Amino acid sequence: MSGVLYVAAKAPRAGFAKTRLGKAIGDDAALRLYRAFISDLAARFATAPFPVGWYVTPADAWPEVAALLPVSDGGARVVVQPVGDWAQRQAALFQGAAQRGEDRTALVASDSPQLTIAVVQRALALLSTCDVVLGPVHDGGYYLIGMR
Structure with a gap:
């Protein structure tokens, strides 16, 4: 199977998604x-040459x-995020990849609206020879994590 991209998405509810931003600009604007x-x-x-799934919470x-x-x-493809902190929920997605028949899986948060197909293609291609991408x-975090 080709690689799969999952987008982590919370239910779009005021006060549930983008809560820190909501404190600054208001829940409705966030x-x-x-x-x-x-x-x-x-x-x-929608036109990506790889499957795109949604990693949603709550159920x-x-x-x-x-x-x-x-x-x-x-x-x-819809996978429900389990209860736990972000690291535990990421681990659960990757641990379930083999059961879903995925050999290369990438995950991004929904707050990466400028992410391109080319960037994800490159990450999935790197997973052919790397275990993790x-x-x-700039703040020390990451916008994409992928594993095989």
């Missing part, structure tokens, strides 16, 4: 921005996330 992030990512990756979030997609995707950011 929610509008978050919805735009999801829509922009979905539109960009009932998928219908709300799906409503933001520019194209109905009834066949989307990271897309670093």
Whole structure:
């Protein structure tokens, strides 16, 4: 199987998604921005040459996330995030990859609206020869993590 990209997405609910940003600009404004992030990512990756899945929380979030997609995707890969901190939830996605038949899996958060198909293709290609890839950011974190 080719590599798979998952986008981590919270239910688009005021006070639930983008809570730190909401404290600065208000929950409604943060929610509008978050919805735009999801829509922009979905539109960009609708033509990707690799499968795109959604890593959602809470368990009932998928219908709300799906409503933001520019194209109905009834066949989307949807994986529900388990309870735990972000590191535990990331680990769970990668641990389940083999069960889902994925040999190369990448994960991004939904707040990377400028992420390109080419960047993800490069990360997935690197996973053919590397066990782990990271897309670093200036603050010491990362915008993409991939594993095989």
